[in-house]
Amino acid sequence: MREILGRRRRLRFRRKERTAQLDAALTCALEWDWPVLPGVGLKATTRTTTRSAARTATWATRRTATWTAEGGAAASDEARGAGCACPDPECVVPGAHPFDPGLLAATTDERMIRWWWTRRPDAPLLLATGGGAPCAVSLPAVAGARALTALDAMGMRLGPVVATPTRWSLLVAPYSLERLGELLYAKDSVPSSLRFHGEGGYLLLPPSVAGTGQVRWERAPLAGSARPWLPDVEAVVDALVEASTGAPGGGSRLAY
Incomplete structure (x- = not known):
């Protein structure tokens, strides 16, 4: 009897583990009206390799927290070595991009979202940025930590912040490409390590696991909020x- 009860507990835990991405996708779509879709994911498909990838990703996240504090180097070699499920053997964003379905399929429709994640419960969660959905600005992890410290010191109100072992992304209110172009044109220089996720772009959201490791909230949306508040891009871009310019190497290195 004890063996049966123990097995049931493990099955319940696995079932709960498999619904994490679906729960997050439904929260984004139904509570916040953010269009989402599943990412391509990693090659590992068995439960054993998936759990191993999750443990590696968790370790990589802890390692990155130490790295960020010490100003040191990069994410787990094991996590970096995870292969993308797409046909490109040299994919630079393994597991963390749309493939099938494509980005244009992003939706807030509950039935579609449930169907996607019922078929692929471990699929990464992607937000289609721009339009009426949030946009984002991402930068290397060390620079991201510095930027948040500076913005907090200024008393700046921030929205959600997404973190991977290599990059942090600040979610901002929707902006047009024209508006962004005018904003950046006024700068003396803009480090190439900065990326802007606007209309036609996408962003990996927690609790996804990709080739660089576990995706987490560095600043999570407030629990119970109808829709997360977002700052304007002008408020944070300076x-x-x-922070990117002052990062090691001048902030010019493109780290995925």
Whole structure:
């Protein structure tokens, strides 16, 4: 009897583990009206390799927290070595991009979202940025930590912040490409390590696991909020540019 009860507990835990991405996708779509879709994911498909990838990703996240505090180097070699499920053997964002379905399929429809994640419960969660959905600005992890410290010191109100072992992304209110272009044109220089996720772009959201490791909330949306508050891109871009410029190597390295 004890063996049967223990097995049932393990099955319940696995079932709960498999619904984490679906629960997050439904929260984004139904509570926040953010269009989402599943990412391509990693090659590992068995339960054993998936759990191993999750343990590696968790370790990589802890390692990155130490790295960020010490100003040191990069994410787990094991996590970096995970192969993308797409046909490109040299994919630079393994597991963390749309493939089938494509980005244009992003939706807030509950039935579609449930169907996707019922078929692929471990699929990464992607937000289609722009339009009426949030946009984002991402930068290397060390620069991201510096930028948040600077913005907090200024008393700046921030929205959600997504973190991977290599990059942090600040979610901002929707902006047009024209508006962004005018904003960046006024800068003396903009580090190439900064990326702007606007209309036609996408962003990996927690609790996904990709080739660089576990995706987490560095600043989570407030629990119970109808829709997360987002700052304007103008309010944060100066601090992001300065933090990226002051990062090791001048902030010019493109780290995925």
